[in-house]
Amino acid sequence: GAVVSQHPSRVICKSGTSVKIECRSLDFQATTMFWYRQFPKKSLMLMATSNEGSKATYEQGVEKDKFLINHASLTLSTLTVTSAHPEDSSFYICSASGAGGADTQYFGPGTRLTVL
């Protein structure tokens, strides 16, 4: 149990376009979802925390108008990268908590975004 999926797994887009990444908890209700960003050979950096039905809390230095997060249901959160630029190219990983032990985060498989 406690499976988290992400879609798409890989996306390539042109500079200036917007890209939406979905994060789903498949077999549990995720009261909280987290979005991370990972540069090559670097660690994960938390971008924002979202609770179902409320606005996301962004980490310092993360542009909320650039990275739009919606957590409309207990099983789905979306991250939209607006007006993407090549420097937004990265590996984006989501996690969800709320299954069993509330403090355990279950991670998705990640989405590789490449902006040309």
Next chain:
Amino acid sequence: KQEVTQIPAALSVPEGENLVLNCSFTDSAIYNLQWFRQDPGKGLTSLLLIQSSQREQTSGRLNASLDKSSGRSTLYIAASQPGDSATYLCAVSFTGGGNKLTFGTGTQLKVEL
């Protein structure tokens, strides 16, 4: 600032060797600490979670210890195998952080035949 660091950054060992990965954190007020495994281009697999009240956790060939007072955790891998090759990440949930995880820089492990 609450930070998590890991040493070494990379490690290469022959198959069968026992090894230790290190994680240190700057604030001893932690809720829990987790060790994850990440294969290239993939997501994270949780290996072990240690609550702040615990000293160690074991799963198969893996043993993780926690010393809050010194701000350190170690991940011990016994009888390493080529399949253990991956990046190992340490992540800390600091008290008052609302379940946020602060990740270390990772140790890239290669176990050679």
